[in-house]
Amino acid sequence: MARREEYESKVETWLLPLLEKNRFELVDVEYVREAGIWYLRAYIDKEGGITVDDCEVVSRELGDWLDKEDFIEDSYILEVSSPGLGRPLKKEKDFARSLGKDVEVRLYRPINKQKEFTGTLKAYDTDTVTLSMEDGSDLALAKSDIALIRLAFDF
Numbered sequence: 001m002a003r004r005e006e007y008e009s010k011v012e013t014w015l016l017p018l019l020e021k022n023r024f025e026l027v028d029v030e031y032v033r034e035a036g037i038w039y040l041r042a043y044i045d046k047e048g049g050i051t052v053d054d055c056e057v058v059s060r061e062l063g064d065w066l067d068k069e070d071f072i073e074d075s076y077i078l079e080v081s082s083p084g085l086g087r088p089l090k091k092e093k094d095f096a097r098s099l100g101k102d103v104e105v106r107l108y109r110p111i112n113k114q115k116e117f118t119g120t121l122k123a124y125d126t127d128t129v130t131l132s133m134e135d136g137s138d139l140a141l142a143k144s145d146i147a148l149i150r151l152a153f154d155f
Contacts, residue, residue: 007031007040007072011062015042018061023047024054027083028090031076038076040066043083050082088150095124102152105131107145117141118152 001009008029019026027043044050044058059080066078089095089103098121105117119131119139129149131139 003073004031010069010071011040011042011066014065015058015062018058019044022054022057024050024058027087027094031072038074039079040072040076041079041081043081043087045083055080055082085153086150088148095121095129098151099123103131103149104152105129105141105146106148107141108147109145111141111145 008031011031012026012029015026015029023046025045027045028041029043030039030041032039032041042058042062044054046054059078062080063078066072087094089098101121102118103121105119107115107117109115117131117133117139119133121129122132122138123130127143129141129143129146131141133139
């Protein structure tokens with residue numbers, strides 16, 4: 001297991017009981033380097049949406065635990081936030097919640113010279129995602145070919 005994955009896994013394991021106690025959902029934990037700075041990010045949600053106060057509660061408890069455990073070697077910035085509108089679908093529960101909703105899909109490599117698709121999420125399994133397209137056809141995509149899939153939203 002890579003160091004990054006180890007950090008994410010430890011934080012996720014510790015966070016789950018705290019979030020469950022507060023009736024929050026853990027969307028994702030990521031440890032990433034951006035512009036030379038390491039970030040440890042926890043994305044949380046709840047029915048009706050997460051508030052700044054919710055993020056503060058989790059951030060304070062998580063920060064105290066991280067200071068005590070001190071297992072991350074690098075200097076980093078801790079962020080706890082809502083996943084936002086552009087939230088990617090990553091876990092089985094994300095796909096289940098999004099069935100019948102419009103999604104945007106970006107592929108690593110083009111299919112018929114196209115890398116981006118928008119359609120209604122019709123089905124999914126461990127290997128594929130099926131979209132109902134506007135023209136009435138179905139498009140099955142291998143999950144391994146998908147760079148990003150998220151809910152589509154109109155402004």
